[in-house]
Amino acid sequence: MSIFWVVRQLAHIQESMATSKKVITKEEWEKKLKDVKIRKEDMNKLVMNFLVTEGYVDAAEKFRTESGTEPDIDLATIMDRMAVKKAVQCGNVEDAIEKVNDLNPEILDTNPQLFFHLQQQRMIELIRNGKIEEALEFAQEELAPRGEENQSFLEELERTVALLAFEDVSNCPVGELLDISQRLKTASEVNAAILTSQSHEKDPKLPSLLKMLIWAQNQLDEKAAYPRINDLTSAHLEDPAV
Amino acid sequence: MPTSATNNRPEDLIVRLSSPENQTKFKALRELKNQIIGNRTKKLTYVKHGVVVPTVVNSLSSNDSSVVVQASAVIGSFACGVDDGVKAVLDAGAFSLLFGLVSHSDAKVVDAAARSLKMIYQSKLAPKYDFLSTEKMCFLISLLNSEGENLTGLGATIITHSCQINAEQKALCDAGILKKLLDLLEGSLTQRDASLEALAAVFRNNPxxxxxxxEADGGRAFRIVCELTKDKYPRTRLLASMCLIALWNTSPCHPRDVGLRTKLIHILLELLDDPGQVGDEAPFALSSLIVGKEDLQKLAFEADVIDKMSKLLKKDSLQAKRLQGIFLALADVCSKLEVCRAKFLSLEVLKLAAEALNHDCCEVRIAACMCLRSVSRSVKNLSAGVFMNELVMIPLIQLLNDASAAVQVAALSALSNVLVEFTMRKSTFLQYGGVKQLFHLSTSMDSTVRLNAIWSLKNLIFQAENQFKEGIFMELTPSTLWSLISDHEPAVQEQAICFVRNLVDGSVDSIEYIFSEEAIIFHAIVRQLRSASKSEVCIQGMYVLANVATGNEFHKEAVLQQLLPPVGSDDQSVLIKLLQSSDDRLRTATVWTVVNLTFPSSPGAYSRLLKLRNAGVYSQIKNMANDSCLDVKLRVRTALGQSIACVDNST
Known part of the structure; x- marks a missing residue:
């Protein structure tokens, strides 16, 4: 796997540095970096993995034609997944649930927590739209039985119903439920569940690769001065601080 | 927002489900699907409607693929997680129809049907797959060879569900299934998980x-499974662990790595933190890893299992399944080692276990009882009276009235340990009012309940005072005891006779109990000695006679009379038969009885010695001077020594 390879290279450098504590100049460092061979195809795969996981279908399609990299997942399913995610983000939770069930009826049947969160989001949307009676009926009909099945659901349900007790919901203690961030949280939970059901990693590999890079640099900091990457967006090599 | 489907009455939906119009039918099925997925209550409501499931199953024969796909999805959802749903689906004949659809030309139909069958096979109610039929085996192989994830998943789930006996495991291995499953280990996430589960089923009790x-691929497959115990996905880690446990529980020496087992305990402990199903199942896996194995219980102790679990129990209100698993695992950890019990008590988990005796769910009550049973094996804490208090006794005695026989049995087995009190606290038990229930349960129709009830009573009178024993004996009544001794279950006979053994142990007065009501109990025991096939029953019976033979002349003569054949009969004496038993313990008990009968200082010893000699008992005993069992050898020496002393005394 390419990412592990890169980190292993970093670890190698770190290892060889551990004994000699001398400062590594930018030239030396770049020379060493030149010896690190990373296959173009591996880089492309990483990029494709990011596009596909994050759901950039058009970009993935373009990238496929330009680089000849095959995505590890059917692009059509990405569209479906994105449609679900978008529906939750726009507050059309019922629509999202139906789409998930069309995609794979197993997901919500075997994932009670996710199902509860979607239903909870549905109720939040009803409250947001001022449909109080409908919200109450929905809570009784759909959410209360789930609360009986699981203690932690019951607590979340109580928090949600508390929204109804306040005149000014935006300023109440549970007001954050009405926040857009709550929608995004639910949307990303559905997104992850669909990816897992398709046997796909739920997170792209690129961010964890960057995390590993920072980790490796932190480890190395204790043993040597070297040209560090501080700005990840430019990946500029700083001069070693002596 | 789309209009809510829940406003429609179920009756309308049912009408539309049977519409001749494919479009209407499709919409109705999809609506039904969206109502029931994730919703247990709705599933049960529709199942109760009776007509709904059969109508849906009918739609499987539709000529419209999209209708069939929806119908399959609905059926799968009815079967998911709800046993009544599985039953309804099977009763409506969905099973064979779905199997037919797996060979459909439309890939979407195939996928949907395979997925639904997979759901059904996840229930115990699904019919067993016949691996021994060649045709079925070919079909299974074709499933595992296919491209689709749902098809391979179905194949693996069938194995997980139906592979139980060695013949089936062998048939699967012979058909090369193992190789297919190993290939799937390197497939996608879902394939990997499905394969791990199926492999565990193939390994269980299959050396x-x-x-x-x-040995496959130079150990490669084994290494892959070991690697998967460290996987990123908790479910995969759990399944890989369970796979290794199935392997070790069958072939303990594969491989001899202790470190790997310690690692596995840590992995399972970590999985306990998972909030979902994985966390619920982890303690069960841990339990199966350590059950009955002292070395592994020690490793678990060193890994702080008890600490961790007590923290979990104290932290928040856990779901029933998880509570059950944790108490079961604790019961296993504490089953053999005193250090574990000490830890359990010092962390005050006893209080939590006692509370769980009142839990709504009967599996939790049973697990809590098993936990108490293990902890109360601690002799030190038993004699300190740690368990004989309101906290433990009141809920435990209440469970004797439980509606479930399994709970009663579990409560009895915990109780029988607690009742082995060496101190004077036995009468405290009477104050809690538990004895009446024990009497009642000793006449239960359920033989396991009877067994455990008489077991508890036996322990209750162990080394108790005479007056206490008499009270228990009279209330149990000689006739109840008689029927327990004559029970058709040998295990009940054994415990009932052992009750008598404890009863007549001690002073000469207590021996009289066995001769009350025209000695019915004495005769019942002798009859079992003559006819019982299980040596455990005979051992207890012989010890009763040995105890009685320590009594006065009347007692000794009564024993002798029963053990020797009537004068003039050609029958071999029961005494000689038992002396020739292949069971060391039975031979020991029998020689011991002879020793007690011929104790030189008692007046009739010499005449009894003569009778025994005439019956050929002593020539048999002389043959046993070099018995392979040391216990027997020792008693034989005593018996022979006494016989010389008797002769000396008489002259």
Whole structure:
């Protein structure tokens, strides 16, 4: 796997540095970096993995034609997944649930927590739209039985119903439920569940690769001065601080 | 927002489900699907409607693929997680129809049907798959060879569900299934998980299959499974662990790595933190890893299992399944080692276990009882009276009235340990009012309940005072005891006779109990000695006679009379038959009885010695001077020594 390879290279450098504590100049460092061979195809795969996981279908399609990299997942399913995610983000939770069930009826049947969160989001949307009676009926009909099945659901349900007790919901203690961030949280939970059901990693590999890079640099900091990457967006090599 | 489907009355939906119009039918099925997925209550409501499931199953024969796909999805959802749903689906004949659809030309139909069958096979109610039929085996192989994830998943789930006996495991291995499952281990996430579960089913109690696996590809497959115990996904870690546990529980020496087992305990402990199903199942896996194995219980102790679990129990209100698993695992950890019990008590988990005796769910009550049973094996804490208090006794005695026989049995087995009190606290038990229930349960129709009830009573009178024993004996009544001794279950006979053994142990007065009501109990025991086939029953019976033979002349003569054949009969005496038993313990008990009968200082010893000699008992005993069992050898020496002393005394 390419990412592990890169980190292993970093670890190698770190290892060889551990004994000699001398400062590594930018030239030396770049020379060493030149010896690190990373296959173009591996880089492309990483990029494709990011596009596909994050759901950039058009970009993935373009990238496929330009680089000849095959995505590890059917692009059509990405569209479906994105449609679900978008529906939750726009507050059309019922629509999202139906789409998930069309995609794979197993997901919500075997994932009670996710199902509860979607239903909870549905109720939040009803409250947001001022449909109080409908919200109450929905809570009784759909959410209360789930609360009986699981203690932690019951607590979340109580928090949600508390929204109804306040005149000014935006300023109440549970007001954050009405926040857009709550929608995004639910949307990303559905997104992850669909990816897992398709046997796909739920997170792209690129961010964890960057995390590993920072980790490796932190480890190395204790043993040597070297040209560090501080700005990840430019990946500029700083001069070693002596 | 789309209009809510829940506003429609179920009756309308049912009408539309049977519409001749494919479009209407499709919409109705999809609506039904969206209502029931994730919703247990709705599933049960529709199942109760009776007509709904059969109508849906009918739609499987539709000529419209999209209708069939929806119908399959609905059926799968009815079967998911709800046993009544599985039953309804099977009763409506969905099973064979779905199997037919797996060979459909439309890939979407195939996928949907396979997925639904997979759901059904996840229930115990699904019919067993016949691996021994060649045709069925070919079909299974075709499933595992296919491209689709749902098809391979179905194949693996069928194995997980139906592979139980060695013949089936062998048939699967012979058909090369192991190789297919190993290939799937390197497939997608879902394939990997499905394969791990199926492999565990193939390994369970299958030493041959295990060695094939461990040696496959120079151990590569085994290494892959070990690697998967460290996987990123908790479910995969759990399944890989369970796979290794199935392997070890069958072939303990594969491989001899202790470190790997310690690692596995840590992995399972970590999985306990998972909030979902994985966390619920982890303690069960841990339990199966350590059950009955002292070395592994020690490793678990060193890994702080008890600490961790007590923290979990104290932290928040856990779901029933998880509570059950944790108490079961604690019961296993504490089953053999005193250090574990000490830890359990010092962390005050006893209080939590006692509370769980009142839990709504009967599986939790049973697990809590098993936990108490293990902890109360601690002799030190028993004699300190740690368990004989309101906290433990009141809920435990209440469970004797439980509606479930399994709970009663579990409560009895915990109780029988607690009742082995060496101190004077036995009468405290009477104050809690538990004895009446024990009497009642000793006449239960359920033989396991009877067994455990008489077991508890036996322990209750162990080394108790005479007056206490008499009270228990009179209330149990000689006739109840008689029927327990004559029970058709040998295990009940054994415990009932052992009750008598404890009863007549001690002073000469207590021996009189056995001769009350025209000695019915004495005669019942002698009859079992003559006819019982299980040596455990005879051992207890012989010890009763040995105890009685310590009594006065009347007692000794009564025993002798029963053990020797009537004068003039050609029958071999029961005494000689038992002396020739192949069971060391039975031979020991029998010689011991002879020793007690011929104790030189008692007046009739010499005449009894003569009778025994005439019956050929002593020539048999002389043959046993070099018995392979040391216990027997020792008693034989005593018996022979006494016989010389008797002769000396008489002259």
């Amino acid at each position: 041959d299959g295990n060695s094939v696996f461990v």
